[in-house]
Structures are given as C-alpha cells and as structure tokens.
Amino acid sequence: MGGSGSRAADYVLACSLAALSVAVIVSALAMPRPGGWGQAPGLFPLICGSALLVMAAILATSVWRRSPREEAAPDEFDTEEMSGLHLARILIVAGSVAAYALILIPLLSFFLATLVYLAATLWYFWRGWWVWIILISLATTIFLTQTFERFFSVMLP
Amino acid sequence: MIGFSQMPNFIAEFASFLNQLTVALQPGLLLASVVGAALGIFWGAMPALSTTMAMALLIGFSSVMDLNTAIMFLLAVYLGSTLGGSISAVFINIPGTPAAVCTGIEGFPLARKGQGGLALGTALTASLIGNVAGLVFLVFLFPLILALALKIGSWELFLLAVIGILLSGSLTASGQPIKGWISGGLGILISMVGLDPVNAYPRYTFGLNELYGGAGFVPIMIGLFGFAEVLRVLPSRSPYTIPQSSGRLFPPFRILKRISKTGLRSGIIGATIGAIPPLGPDVAAFVCYGVAKRQAKGQVAQEYGHGSLDGIAAAETGNSASIGGTLLPMLAIGIPGGVVAAMYLGALNLHNVVVGPMIDFSYPGLVHFHYAALLVGAISTYVVALIIAKPTIKLLTMPRQVLMPLLVPLCVIGAYASDMTMFGVYVMLVFGVIGYFLNLIGVPPGPMAMGIILGPLADSSFRRAMAIFEGEQVWIVLTRPVGVVLLLVVLWVLYDGFFRSLRRPA
Known part of the structure; x- marks a missing residue:
C-alpha cells in the first residue's frame, strides 16, 4: 500500500x-x-x-x-511517487481519464470514446506494436459493450 | 422467544436439511447453481463491479425461473461474487468487494512474491471452509443465534457499527491506528451526505439535487480502490510486475493444518456476525481478520501485513460464513441482513414468498432448502473458481501498462451503472484523486469504505437509542449485558490504538 x-x-x-x-x-x-x-x-x-x-x-x-x-523508510515504488518528474505522468493519467469521461463519452458514443481512449493510453504508456494496440483496444471495447449492453442489459454512458 | 428449550430439535432440523439437499442436487438445480457461481465470480472479479450490482441485475433473470431454481441461482451468484472479489484483490490490489479488503492486504504482497496462486488457492479453500462451517453452525445453532440476534437493540447496533469502523482502522493502518480511525471518521462524514434518515433534513448537499440520495457508495468504492490504483500504478515508469507463474493453487496439507484453527474460529464468528441484521460479510471479514491477527504468535504473527496465508484464511472464512448468517434473520424475522439480502428478499417477493416468523408454516422446508442451496452453491463456486483460476491469473498478471488502462472503462461503467447518471462518474473521479492522496500519506481507504457502509447504521441506531433512553440516567446503558460487553470492546480497541499511535509508527 x-x-x-x-x-x-x-x-x-x-x-x-x-x-x-x-x-x-x-x-x-x-x-x-x-x-x-x-x-x-x-x-x-x-x-x-x-x-x-x-x-x-x-x-x-x-x-x-x-x-x-x-x-518510516518508503519502499522503491513509493520513492518514485515522491519525485517531481513523476507528477507530470500522474497529471497525464488523471487528465486523460477526465477527458475520456467528461469530454469523449458525451461527444462520441461510449464505443468510439473507449476505443480512442484505450488506443491513445496504450500507445503512450505501453509503447507496444501499433497492431497489438489496435487489436487490444478493439477487442476490449467490443467485449465490454457486448457483455454489458447485450448480455447484462446494463445501459452504458 | 426461541431458546435453549428447543435445542433437542437438532435431529429433526438435520433430517429436514438432508431431505432438501437431495432436492438441491437435481441436475437442473445443480446447473442453475453452477451458472450462478460462474456469473458471480466473473462479476466479483471485475474490479469496479460489486455484489450489489450483480444481484440487482441478475434478479431480473431469476424472475422467469421457478422458485427453487431462482434460489439456487441467486445464492450461487451471491457466493460467487463475494469470492470473486478476492481474485482482483490478490492480483491487482483492487478488492472487488469491501469484504475482500483484508484479503488484498495479505494476498497482494504474496502475488508480488510469485505466490499469488497459493494466496488465491488459500482464499478459495478458506471460503469453502467458511461456507460449510457457517452452515453447520447455523443448522445446529439456529435457535441460539436467533435468540442472540434478538437481544441486539439500537444501542448495541450502534456499538457494533463503531467496533466495525474502529477495528478496520486499527487493522489496516499498520502501526498508526489513528490514521485508520481518521479514514473511518471521514467515511462516516461522507455517509451523512444526503437526507437525514430520521427527519429527512438535507445534510451537506451543497444545493445539489444529486446529493439528496447520498454521495453513492458504489462510485466512491470504485474511485477509492479502482481509479486510485490506476493513478498510483500507471504513471510509474517501472510499475511492479506480478510473476506469470504464480505457484501452486492447492494449499499443501501443512498450510491447511495451520489455517484450520483460524478457519474454524472465523467460521463461527462470521456466521454470528452475519446473523446480526445490518452487519454482513464486510464487517465479518474485518473482525475475523482482527481476531486472527491478535491470536497469531511467532512467525505467523510476523507475516501479517507482508503476506499472510493465515490472514487470508481468516478474512475469507469470515466473510463466506457470514453469508448464511445474513440470510437467517431475513428468513426468520423478515429483517434483511444488508443491501444484498434486501435484494434477495425482493427476488423472493417476485415469487410471492413472504418471509418472517411464519415461514416454516407457510413454506415448509424452505429454510432448509436455503441451507442446502448454500452448501451446493459453495461447492459449485469452489469448483468453478478452481477451473477458471489459472486463465484468470494469466489475464491479471499481464503488464500493468496494459492492464491498468483496460480497467478505466470498467470503472466508468460501474460508476455510471450505479444510478444511471454521469454524476456517479464525477464522484468516482473525485474519490479516485482523494484515494490517491490518502494512500500517499499513509491513510488506508478501507476504513473509509467501512465508515460509509456503517455510518448510516451508527447514526440512526444512536438516535433511536437516545429516544429509548430519554429521561433515564446515563447508567442505564450498564444494565444491558450485551451492550456492556460491546462497550468494553470499544474501550479496549480505543485504548490499544491510542497507546500504539502515541508510541511510534511501525
């Protein structure tokens, strides 16, 4: 913790x-x-x-x-949390989630907003091969919308 | 009142239970239990989705089933989602349900050491032990537990709520219980947002209509545990890794032997706590974990906080055992033992079943069918969890830079689905940031969740007690034996915590 x-x-x-x-x-x-x-x-x-x-x-x-x-001596993970350099990345995470929830979802549909958010975040934080990024983003978005909207009848934002 | 005079009915009770067990083992009902367990585990393992939501959504499915199938299905969902919460707690440090907070405290460090499989296997086994121990305890001691539950008045309920919050604070803030209590106190304050339960006076709503119904427990939980963890882990340039090979799943015999005493004790405590109407798996998990931590000696005691199988066993046995206990007051006296039990009551109403003191006359065998359904559900949940454990571990051990972004849409769906407005999403975002900062300064979020859950109970019970005691001397509280014992527990927890807080941090 x-x-x-x-x-x-x-x-x-x-x-x-x-x-x-x-x-x-x-x-x-x-x-x-x-x-x-x-x-x-x-x-x-x-x-x-x-x-x-x-x-x-x-x-x-x-x-x-x-x-x-x-x-109390902080552990390795906590030490990084205290560095000033780390703050920018925290703000990026918080900002991207806020933008996703407050701007993208109302502007686009949940499906498109999630697709864009996941692709952008995976690209920035993971830096994986772009084909993988698109595949993971698309598969996750389809899984979430189909499972919740179709199977559980949960209304999506 | 039911008391010692009815104890000889044990044999008749047990025979009726065995009779209903043969009904519950019919293939169609067995299938309903397995499907319910699978859906429950899936739902509970999703970091942002709660048992409450699972029950709320799946009650609709159960309305088209016959009564026995619906009971088998919904109880398996309840058991499965409670157990599923421990999967995300162990592997991503996000408890799927508040009852899994203690499991996360002990299981996550083990997962980081590559022993996540053993941690999960212990949780699954302890959960099965808890369900069975709780069930046996209920079948044999139904009249005694009921007699005890009926002795709990408003004053005792208030004290129990206070104990729950204080204990969670003492246990989760290592070395500085005061910080845990601060977290719990803030949780109580948050729970007061909205209309006051006695006079319907709006408290701390700041003119926002959305806050009249409260700040929303589900979005707050998702924010504190889910979004806060994303904020903590994702920005890290070298986030922690969870080894793909998480070791063996089945706990070896020596571990089983070691946790058996803890399991038995937690099973009894959990079932008793579950029988007290508004308390449930969350309080049971904390109390059982606390008792086990106090009782631990030597090497076992040193493991607490750094990955303790004993701690996992205590919490999981306790929360599982309480499920049966939660159903007891609902079936026997018509008082649901929590939100999930209230939903289950609603599902029974859909089948025109009216529970209460006359249930044995109106629906002969229904109480024992519930016991049988719980036993079958516990075994179904265990088997399904074992089957899906390995693939789930593989999924949850993927690099954090990939897993954490995938959790964000889940957090948004969970927060939105709680009241179908974007307000829940805003609450989730705010509490995610709060949770992040609380974590940074060493204030654990678990007690805050307990404060939010138990705050309304403490508030309304205290004021009801004040109304009952009106015009009496303050010493009247000392004439209630159960209340005196609980008051002594409160004073002891406070004394111990103050002493530790003023001494020095761990």
Whole structure:
C-alpha cells in the first residue's frame, strides 16, 4: 500500500482535519433541533466532527513526539511517487481519464470514446506494436459493450 | 422467544436439511447453481463491479425461473461474487468487494512474491471452509443465534457499527491506528451526505439535487480502490510486475493444518456476525481478520501485513460464513441482513414468498432448502473458481501498462451503472484523486469504505437509542449485558490504538 506519511504530510493532514472538523461542528450546530438534541439531524455530525478534532490533535501530538530518525523508510515504488518528474505522468493519467469521461463519452458514443481512449493510453504508456494496440483496444471495447449492453442489459454512458 | 428449550430439535432440523439437499442436487438445480457461481465470480472479479450490482441485475433473470431454481441461482451468484472479489484483490490490489479488503492486504504482497496462486488457492479453500462451517453452525445453532440476534437493540447496533469502523482502522493502518480511525471518521462524514434518515433534513448537499440520495457508495468504492490504483500504478515508469507463474493453487496439507484453527474460529464468528441484521460479510471479514491477527504468535504473527496465508484464511472464512448468517434473520424475522439480502428478499417477493416468523408454516422446508442451496452453491463456486483460476491469473498478471488502462472503462461503467447518471462518474473521479492522496500519506481507504457502509447504521441506531433512553440516567446503558460487553470492546480497541499511535509508527 502507500507510504506511512512524512512528518510534514502528517502535520498537513492534522491541520486540514482540524479545519474540516471545526467546519463540520459549526454546520452541525446550525442544523435545526425539532425535538431537542436527541433527534437532531446535527447530533451525529457534531459527535463525528468532535471525534475527528480529537484525532487531529492526537495525530499532531504523535508526529511531534516522533523524532525525524523514526521516519518510516518508503519502499522503491513509493520513492518514485515522491519525485517531481513523476507528477507530470500522474497529471497525464488523471487528465486523460477526465477527458475520456467528461469530454469523449458525451461527444462520441461510449464505443468510439473507449476505443480512442484505450488506443491513445496504450500507445503512450505501453509503447507496444501499433497492431497489438489496435487489436487490444478493439477487442476490449467490443467485449465490454457486448457483455454489458447485450448480455447484462446494463445501459452504458 | 426461541431458546435453549428447543435445542433437542437438532435431529429433526438435520433430517429436514438432508431431505432438501437431495432436492438441491437435481441436475437442473445443480446447473442453475453452477451458472450462478460462474456469473458471480466473473462479476466479483471485475474490479469496479460489486455484489450489489450483480444481484440487482441478475434478479431480473431469476424472475422467469421457478422458485427453487431462482434460489439456487441467486445464492450461487451471491457466493460467487463475494469470492470473486478476492481474485482482483490478490492480483491487482483492487478488492472487488469491501469484504475482500483484508484479503488484498495479505494476498497482494504474496502475488508480488510469485505466490499469488497459493494466496488465491488459500482464499478459495478458506471460503469453502467458511461456507460449510457457517452452515453447520447455523443448522445446529439456529435457535441460539436467533435468540442472540434478538437481544441486539439500537444501542448495541450502534456499538457494533463503531467496533466495525474502529477495528478496520486499527487493522489496516499498520502501526498508526489513528490514521485508520481518521479514514473511518471521514467515511462516516461522507455517509451523512444526503437526507437525514430520521427527519429527512438535507445534510451537506451543497444545493445539489444529486446529493439528496447520498454521495453513492458504489462510485466512491470504485474511485477509492479502482481509479486510485490506476493513478498510483500507471504513471510509474517501472510499475511492479506480478510473476506469470504464480505457484501452486492447492494449499499443501501443512498450510491447511495451520489455517484450520483460524478457519474454524472465523467460521463461527462470521456466521454470528452475519446473523446480526445490518452487519454482513464486510464487517465479518474485518473482525475475523482482527481476531486472527491478535491470536497469531511467532512467525505467523510476523507475516501479517507482508503476506499472510493465515490472514487470508481468516478474512475469507469470515466473510463466506457470514453469508448464511445474513440470510437467517431475513428468513426468520423478515429483517434483511444488508443491501444484498434486501435484494434477495425482493427476488423472493417476485415469487410471492413472504418471509418472517411464519415461514416454516407457510413454506415448509424452505429454510432448509436455503441451507442446502448454500452448501451446493459453495461447492459449485469452489469448483468453478478452481477451473477458471489459472486463465484468470494469466489475464491479471499481464503488464500493468496494459492492464491498468483496460480497467478505466470498467470503472466508468460501474460508476455510471450505479444510478444511471454521469454524476456517479464525477464522484468516482473525485474519490479516485482523494484515494490517491490518502494512500500517499499513509491513510488506508478501507476504513473509509467501512465508515460509509456503517455510518448510516451508527447514526440512526444512536438516535433511536437516545429516544429509548430519554429521561433515564446515563447508567442505564450498564444494565444491558450485551451492550456492556460491546462497550468494553470499544474501550479496549480505543485504548490499544491510542497507546500504539502515541508510541511510534511501525
């Protein structure tokens, strides 16, 4: 799984969590209380927000008590995740999926959008022979549309 | 109330079960079970598709079948899809169902070491052991389990939900339970989006009509586990590889001997948890995994978190054993033990079957036919899974640069199919990014899924308990024995977690 988090990341998490908890508590207090607190819709968010605030404080305390030498060593895969160069590829993946779901599918049909997305992504990340790329993209798209639309009667986007 | 006085009926119960088993072994019904198991495994193994969706879609198919065929078919789908979730968990680190999260934690490291076949084989065998152990347990202890389930009130349900979330947090955030609890707490917050279950007051909907029904569990799950994994693995210039030869599938006898104690214990715990109405395979898997981890000693204890067959056995036996237990309250008292059981109840209604306390009089033998169908379904699922295991392993061990892009359209289909709008796809994308960052800072997504599943139960049970206790002294909670035990468990898990969090990270 992922890394265990650096001191800085843990501090950011604790601070963000504290801010979120305060926002939840404030919004819970603003909710109506028709039959008193026992049945109020804000009761559970209030408890949950308070619990998260306490957890943020505990997390911050545990990070503060932890010396830098006790940082958990990231594995090889996680080290790459932290490099700046890697960020561009993450943005490409996220951007391509967003473009596929938000632009290509509404613009083209699911079939064509999937075909284009798969061919482009396989070409960029896999760099296989172009015939294989087209064959895999086409076979996957046909399999997905036929299985879900025809066999399971699932409406596709 | 059913109690100890009816225990001598065991022999009559068992004879009725054997009688129904001969019916369930008829060729036509056997075929329905095999087809259901195959479809269920296929569905569960697809990273973005859930058991809930499988049941929702295949209930339509079952409506044209006769009652016995429909029962055999749907129970096999349920068993198959629950088991199928472990296949994607082991080989691509994406649990097909929340019940397979623990299997992924222990199975994926084994797959990376080239022992994926053994991990999957252990999961399949443990699942069969769980189904059979749970079934035997149910047949013999039906009255006792029911008596226990009926002692669970709103306060106890609230505590059980809290235990489920806390345990999942403690178990998945290695060395820092606080991060797991934070994840669970965020999950509870997300579950509060939408109309409040008591007053129908819109909470955290931000004026969006789409959020009135909640943020959507299925798209969130797909985002947190599916899209987040694509975001983590695909950009890597040298992503991890899973060896094509994943070793033997059948666990050797010494492994079977080693996991047998864990399997038996998890079978009993899983069946009992399944019998408590809103809890199901997800909670059962976490609790059984947690108990096994605590009980492990020496070398076995050290393997946890790095690929433990014992952990896989505990989680898989637990979630499989709970399936039978889930059906028990539904058939006996008419309360479905979860979303999937509710759908199954709907399927029975399509055949004009009304379940509840009178079921033995209205439909003699139907409860025992369910037991027989579960047993046959468990064996069908095991056989089908063994047959398709090798080709599936070959498919799932292909280079990540090829496999990960192929998962994206599946994620989109799964998110869209949950409510047939593009809103589910947007939710999936947002939670994929959230899941990626959570993973990066060491916050496990599993407890968040548990928080989303159990949050509404905790909320409504707590408020119902507050209404019941209104005007009473706070000490009234100490007059409920089951509640006191559960409260002690909550305090112990909290104490243990705080102690570990403040000590130092693993």
